[in-house]
Amino acid sequence: MSRWSHWHVYEYMRQRYIHTGLVPDRQELLAEFADIELALIEEGVKEFNLVMSIGGGAIAK
Numbered sequence: 416m417s418r419w420s421h422w423h424v425y426e427y428m429r430q431r432y433i434h435t436g437l438v439p440d441r442q443e444l445l446a447e448f449a450d451i452e453l454a455l456i457e458e459g460v461k462e463f464n465l466v467m468s469i470g471g472g473a474i475a476k
Contacts, residue, residue: 419451424459429466438463 427447431439439447444456 419448419455421455421458421462424448424451424456425462425466428459428463432467 424444428439428444431437441460444460445453448456
């Protein structure tokens with residue numbers, strides 16, 4: 416079992432956006448979270464996109 420969850424992906428994306436104004440792309444997430452299942456990365460991206468759509472921010476592609 417990985418030490419990471421989709422919440423780690425979400426929080427990483429949130430922090431990057433807060434500090435840089437940029438949303439990490441898929442390649443960055445795959446590199447940063449190389450040891451977790453792709454489904455968990457995708458779930459974190461979905462969560463980030465949901466929060467951003469509610470708050471009016473940028474959406475990850």
